[in-house]
Amino acid sequence: MIPDTDDSRLDDRVILITGAGDGIGKAVALACAERGATLILLGRTVHKLEQVYDEIKNNGWPEPAIYPMNLEGATPADYDELNTNIDKEFGRLDGLLNNAGWLGAPTPIEIYDTELWYKVMQVNLNAPFLLTKACIPLLKKSSAARIVFTSDDKSSAYWGAYGVAKAGQLSFMQILADELESKNIPVNAVNPGPIRTRFRTMAYPAEDIRKLTRPEEITGAFIYLLSESVTETGKTFKPEDF
Numbered sequence: 001m002i003p004d005t006d007d008s009r010l011d012d013r014v015i016l017i018t019g020a021g022d023g024i025g026k027a028v029a030l031a032c033a034e035r036g037a038t039l040i041l042l043g044r045t046v047h048k049l050e051q052v053y054d055e056i057k058n059n060g061w062p063e064p065a066i067y068p069m070n071l072e073g074a075t076p077a078d079y080d081e082l083n084t085n086i087d088k089e090f091g092r093l094d095g096l097l098n099n100a101g102w103l104g105a106p107t108p109i110e111i112y113d114t115e116l117w118y119k120v121m122q123v124n125l126n127a128p129f130l131l132t133k134a135c136i137p138l139l140k141k142s143s144a145a146r147i148v149f150t151s152d153d154k155s156s157a158y159w160g161a162y163g164v165a166k167a168g169q170l171s172f173m174q175i176l177a178d179e180l181e182s183k184n185i186p187v188n189a190v191n192p193g194p195i196r197t198r199f200r201t202m203a204y205p206a207e208d209i210r211k212l213t214r215p216e217e218i219t220g221a222f223i224y225l226l227s228e229s230v231t232e233t234g235k236t237f238k239p240e241d242f
């Protein structure tokens with residue numbers, strides 16, 4: 001179970017969040033900043049990242065950094081550069097949230113566009129691998145580093161590359177948790193269930209969004225897993241846990 005995080009603080013923690021400009025990533029970024037964390041806001045659309053930056057600044061929370069990056073086209077060299085930039089600016093990383101995700105297009109496998117398959121796998125599976133790999137040396141410089149994934153469980157018809165990538169991401173999370181246990185770096189996932197975001201509307205366009213949980217209502221699980229308090233590793237937390 002996720003403990004109550006109403007009074008949790010994340011002061012002086014440097015946390016990188018992908019997909020920080022919208023939906024769940026944005027809500028978690030704001031909640032972390034409110035608790036004193038310094039955020040590196042990574043995302044694709046600059047004006048969305050700037051909006052989150054402004055909201056954080058206007059509230060008087062620690063000034064974040066914006067890191068525009070399209071995970072679809074980013075190369076290993078771009079991730080090396082990111083490592084160098086964070087090292088220069090902050091000298092370490094205390095938290096990494098692999099949150100960015102892209103549905104692609106719900107399609108039967110028989111007619112799934114091969115190019116689209118590669119792109120969806122790149123954003124949802126290869127990018128978290130490349131980013132996490134680049135960040136491990138920075139995370140090792142922290143006294144209490146944590147890694148978190150926003151996961152999903154979609155192994156039914158038409159979910160295609162998204163469903164496959166998210167299944168792979170869970171294995172990746174568990175492999176990392178195992179490898180990093182001796183370094184005291186917990187690695188966990190949050191499977192949030194249906195949340196009122198652009199992603200959800202793309203997947204279920206006819207749904208009444210008023211019935212869906214808002215991203216702001218699920219930030220507690222992420223705060224706990226990115227905090228110094230977390231004891232679990234290799235686990236996936238679902239709505240019944242928070």
Ligand SMILES: NC(=O)c1ccc[n+]([C@@H]2O[C@H](COP(=O)([O-])OP(=O)(O)OC[C@H]3O[C@@H](n4cnc5c(N)ncnc54)[C@H](OP(=O)(O)O)[C@@H]3O)[C@@H](O)[C@H]2O)c1
Nearest residue numbers: 019022023024044045070071072099100101194195197199
């Ligand atoms: N909402 C749900 O019901 C639900 C359920 C289970 C799991 N999830 C997972 O939750 C995570 C967040 O999704 P969300 O629901 O919050 O949807 P969202 O509002 O659409 O957010 C997705 C985020 O990922 C970013 N992103 C997508 N492609 C990217 C790329 N190529 N490069 C960089 N950033 C990229 C988006 O950036 P832009 O805004 O710039 O496009 C956006 O900030 C995803 O991993 C998703 O799989 C969501």
